[in-house]
Amino acid sequence: MKAYLTRRYLFSASHRLHSDRMSAEENRATYGKCNNPHGHGHNYTMEITVSGPVDPRSGMVCNLVDLDGFVERELLTRYARI
């Protein structure tokens, strides 16, 4: 039996939208307030969906402790509060 499991994670990060290939005017026209050189922040919500057969021994598609560890290591420590 194939099921889909979705886990939602929250993280906060700052950024600025700016392209070196555009002039200062073009950047302002394209990105508006997001081109502010001092940046701005967001609270992001990320949903990760995994799918697969439900393991008859564990009743799970994916062990949540493993998924949380992977997301923390590969994504949250890399992107959160940057």
Add this chain to the structure above:
Amino acid sequence: MVYLTRKAEFSASHYYHNPEFTPEENRRVFGKCNNPNGHGHNYTLEVTVKGDVDARSGFVVDLRQLKEIMNREVLDAMDHRFLNKEVPEFLTHIPTTENLAIAIWQRLRTKLEKAHLHRIRVYETPDLFVDFYGEQ
């Protein structure tokens, strides 16, 4: 083709345990969920059916009938129950969110008349949910 989703909430307790595992394996695989005294969740169930809109009624499915079926097959059987001991499916299967979605699908699939079951979504928490589409 139109899709219609009906939502319901229920609360139940459970714990995760595989009698074929050693106590250490059970603790390692299931963590805190292995506590034999159980723990509870406020589940949110979403049942999505699909079908053609009936020209005479304008409905995909009779909403009152869908509510009655969900109440009888799911809420009466599972709300305020200890899933491991009071719901027959979970005498042999671990009551994970995945298996809960599959069990609810199997309970509802044959009870619907004109509309076809499309998806069962079970939220264990607002940040964790499982979708089942009847795929093998």
